Amino acid sequence: MWFSAILISTALLEPVVDMEPVFWHPVPRQALVTAAADSSHSFDVRHYRLDIELRMSDAGYRCHEQVAIKSNVSLLDSFTLDFAGLVCDSVIHNGRAVQFDTPPGYLRIGLAQPLPGGDSTVVDIFFHREPTAPQIGFFFAQPPAVLHAHAMTCGCPRDNHYWFACWDWPADKAERGCAINLILPDTFQGCANGMLDSVTVVPGGKRVWWWRHPYPIATYLMTFSASRFARWDTVVTTLNGDTVPLIYFMWPRDSAATRTGYRLVPDMMRYFSAPDRFGKYPFERFGLVPGYYGFPWGGMEHQTQVMIHASYIGGGGEAIICHELSHMWWGDMVTHQEYADVWLNEGFASWAECLYMGHLNGRGYFQNYIAGKARQYFTQHRSRDFPIYNPPWSEIYNYGIIYCKGSWVLRMLQFVCGDTAWEQPGELFRALRVYADSFRYGTATTENFRQIVEQETGRNLGQFFEEWVYDRGYPKFRLFWSKERSGDSWDVAVRVVQQNDTNSRQVFVIPFPIQINCLGESIRVLADIQDSIYTARFRMLREPVGITPDPDNWILDSCYVSQVGVEELAGEVKVNQERVGIICNPSRKGIRLECFGGAPDIIEIFDCGGRRIWFFSREGNGYERMQTVWLAVPNGVYYVRAVFCQQEERLKVVVLD
Structure with a gap:
C-alpha cells in the first residue's frame, strides 16, 4: 500500500506485519414459481436487523x-418471507405473539393489527438453525477440515433465505440497509456489511460485534463471516478527494500475504472512482474477506465486504478483485431489477475488469485480454447460445454469454457512441454516470439503461439492443478485396459477405471498421453494413498491400479476409453455405478454399485421376483455426474432401489458365 496505513488491532491475536480468472457461480437452485420476482408484492422491506448467536463448535x-x-396495500394483515432450512420458534408483533406457519420455502406471518397503506411496522422473528441442516447459503467448518473454525454466508442468487427470513429477490432492497450483530465466543471475531460500530463484552465469555450498514441493500448482497480473524486497515484518497476506508479480514497466518495480494486495491479504487469514469465510490468503505470454506467462486460482490477465494490471498487475483470492486457501482449501488437483467451486473463488471487490466498492463495486454472474452463466448456459442437478456434460470451466470458477451456489448457501445480514445473516457462513460445517478441505490432494467444511453448520446440504439441484447449470436464476415491501378492512384474494391450460422440472426446491422494497408501508410474506413452483402470502392494514392478488418477489435465477430482478382470481385463471388467453400469456381491458376468456424479435422485434394495432391490434418498440423487454403495447381478438374466432426463434405472445382 502506498497510502498511509493505520493498523486497527481489534482482533488482538498477534501483531500484523507489513506485507484468466474464474467468476462464474454454480448453477442456481430452481426458483419457486409461486414467488414473484418483482417489487409489486404487498409490502416493501425497509430494514433487516439480525442478532445471531453462533456457538462456533457446530453449524x-x-x-x-x-x-x-x-x-x-390499503390494509396489510399478513405477509410472507422466503424461509428454508430453518426452524421458526416464535413471531412477535406490537408486543404480542402472532400466528405463523412455514409452508415449504416460506414463512407466513399474521400481523397483530392490520397495517394501513404507506405505514411501517417492525416484526420480531425468533428462529434457529439445526447443526445438521444442509449447508446452503450458510457454511461452517472446524478443524481438522480447516485451520480455525469458520462460519460464513454466501447466498447468491437466492440462497440467503436459508440463513435468515427475507424477501429473497433483488427488486425489493431494504431501503434503510441492515444491521448484523454477531454474538461469538470471545476468541472469535466477526465481520459483516458496513462499518463496525463497537465490540461489547457479554456474560458467558462472549463478545458482540455490532455491524451497521445504512445504505439500501438487496438481500443477496448481505453477508457475515466469523473465525479467528486478524484485521488490517488502510485509507485511500480518491481523485474526487474522498477518503475511503479499506478493511481486510483474514486468518493471522495470512496477514502478511494479503499485503502483497491486496496491494493494487487503492489504485483500483482511484481508477474506477475517477470523476470522468464511474464517479464517486458509493458506500462507506470497501473490504475483503477470504471464503475459507464452502466458497467455490473467484469472488462475490457482497456490499462493502467482498468475499474472495482463499487461493488469491497472496496474489494473482487482480482481475477478480477489480471485477468485484466494480460491482459496488454496477450490481450493488445499481442492482438488476430482475434476473432477466443480470447482465447489467456481470457484463458491466467483466467489461470494467478488462478496462482496469488494460490500464494496469497496457493497451496490447487489453486487446489480448478482451479477445480472450470473445473466445470464451465463441466456444460457448458453438454448443448452445441464448440472448444475454432473460437467460434461462439455470444459465443466469453462464460465463461465456452473460459475462463475456455482456462485456463485449459494453465494448461495442463504446464504439457506437464514439467513445474510442484509449484511456480517455468519453460519451458512454458520461451516460453511465447519468445512469448511476438516475438509479442510485435502486434497481434498473435493461430498457432503463438503453433509454439513458440514448438520451445522453442522442443515438437511436433500438437496433443495436435488438441484435446484441435481445437476440443471440454474432456475425461471421468474409471480406473479399481487389486492387486495380487507376492512373496515379489505386482503386480498392471491397465486398463483405455476412454468412452467419443457424445459432445467430441472419443479418447484423453494424458499422464495421476496415483498415486498408498501403505502402507507407494505412487508411481507415467505416463499412456501414446494412445487409448480408456490403460492397464499396475506395481510391488510394499508394498501392494497397492488404486489408485488416476491425484493427482495434471493436466488434464481436469473426472475419476472414481473401484477396481476389478484379474480374472475380466484379462478378459474383460464390459463397458456399457449408463448412468449407470454394472461392470462385471455376478459378484461375489454383484452388482457393475458405474454412468457416474453425479448422476441419481433415482436408484432402485429389486430381481427376484420383491421386491425392494435398493433405491437411488438424491433429497433425496443430491448428485450431484455419481461414484460407491457396494451392497453385495446373488447369484441370479437382476434388476436395473435408471432414468436420465425422461429417464429410465433397466439392468439385475447375481450374483454368
Whole structure:
C-alpha cells in the first residue's frame, strides 16, 4: 500500500506485519414459481436487523431478527418471507405473539393489527438453525477440515433465505440497509456489511460485534463471516478527494500475504472512482474477506465486504478483485431489477475488469485480454447460445454469454457512441454516470439503461439492443478485396459477405471498421453494413498491400479476409453455405478454399485421376483455426474432401489458365 496505513488491532491475536480468472457461480437452485420476482408484492422491506448467536463448535445458531416493512396495500394483515432450512420458534408483533406457519420455502406471518397503506411496522422473528441442516447459503467448518473454525454466508442468487427470513429477490432492497450483530465466543471475531460500530463484552465469555450498514441493500448482497480473524486497515484518497476506508479480514497466518495480494486495491479504487469514469465510490468503505470454506467462486460482490477465494490471498487475483470492486457501482449501488437483467451486473463488471487490466498492463495486454472474452463466448456459442437478456434460470451466470458477451456489448457501445480514445473516457462513460445517478441505490432494467444511453448520446440504439441484447449470436464476415491501378492512384474494391450460422440472426446491422494497408501508410474506413452483402470502392494514392478488418477489435465477430482478382470481385463471388467453400469456381491458376468456424479435422485434394495432391490434418498440423487454403495447381478438374466432426463434405472445382 502506498497510502498511509493505520493498523486497527481489534482482533488482538498477534501483531500484523507489513506485507484468466474464474467468476462464474454454480448453477442456481430452481426458483419457486409461486414467488414473484418483482417489487409489486404487498409490502416493501425497509430494514433487516439480525442478532445471531453462533456457538462456533457446530453449524447451529440462534437468531433474533427484526424486519421493518411498509404496507403497499390499503390494509396489510399478513405477509410472507422466503424461509428454508430453518426452524421458526416464535413471531412477535406490537408486543404480542402472532400466528405463523412455514409452508415449504416460506414463512407466513399474521400481523397483530392490520397495517394501513404507506405505514411501517417492525416484526420480531425468533428462529434457529439445526447443526445438521444442509449447508446452503450458510457454511461452517472446524478443524481438522480447516485451520480455525469458520462460519460464513454466501447466498447468491437466492440462497440467503436459508440463513435468515427475507424477501429473497433483488427488486425489493431494504431501503434503510441492515444491521448484523454477531454474538461469538470471545476468541472469535466477526465481520459483516458496513462499518463496525463497537465490540461489547457479554456474560458467558462472549463478545458482540455490532455491524451497521445504512445504505439500501438487496438481500443477496448481505453477508457475515466469523473465525479467528486478524484485521488490517488502510485509507485511500480518491481523485474526487474522498477518503475511503479499506478493511481486510483474514486468518493471522495470512496477514502478511494479503499485503502483497491486496496491494493494487487503492489504485483500483482511484481508477474506477475517477470523476470522468464511474464517479464517486458509493458506500462507506470497501473490504475483503477470504471464503475459507464452502466458497467455490473467484469472488462475490457482497456490499462493502467482498468475499474472495482463499487461493488469491497472496496474489494473482487482480482481475477478480477489480471485477468485484466494480460491482459496488454496477450490481450493488445499481442492482438488476430482475434476473432477466443480470447482465447489467456481470457484463458491466467483466467489461470494467478488462478496462482496469488494460490500464494496469497496457493497451496490447487489453486487446489480448478482451479477445480472450470473445473466445470464451465463441466456444460457448458453438454448443448452445441464448440472448444475454432473460437467460434461462439455470444459465443466469453462464460465463461465456452473460459475462463475456455482456462485456463485449459494453465494448461495442463504446464504439457506437464514439467513445474510442484509449484511456480517455468519453460519451458512454458520461451516460453511465447519468445512469448511476438516475438509479442510485435502486434497481434498473435493461430498457432503463438503453433509454439513458440514448438520451445522453442522442443515438437511436433500438437496433443495436435488438441484435446484441435481445437476440443471440454474432456475425461471421468474409471480406473479399481487389486492387486495380487507376492512373496515379489505386482503386480498392471491397465486398463483405455476412454468412452467419443457424445459432445467430441472419443479418447484423453494424458499422464495421476496415483498415486498408498501403505502402507507407494505412487508411481507415467505416463499412456501414446494412445487409448480408456490403460492397464499396475506395481510391488510394499508394498501392494497397492488404486489408485488416476491425484493427482495434471493436466488434464481436469473426472475419476472414481473401484477396481476389478484379474480374472475380466484379462478378459474383460464390459463397458456399457449408463448412468449407470454394472461392470462385471455376478459378484461375489454383484452388482457393475458405474454412468457416474453425479448422476441419481433415482436408484432402485429389486430381481427376484420383491421386491425392494435398493433405491437411488438424491433429497433425496443430491448428485450431484455419481461414484460407491457396494451392497453385495446373488447369484441370479437382476434388476436395473435408471432414468436420465425422461429417464429410465433397466439392468439385475447375481450374483454368
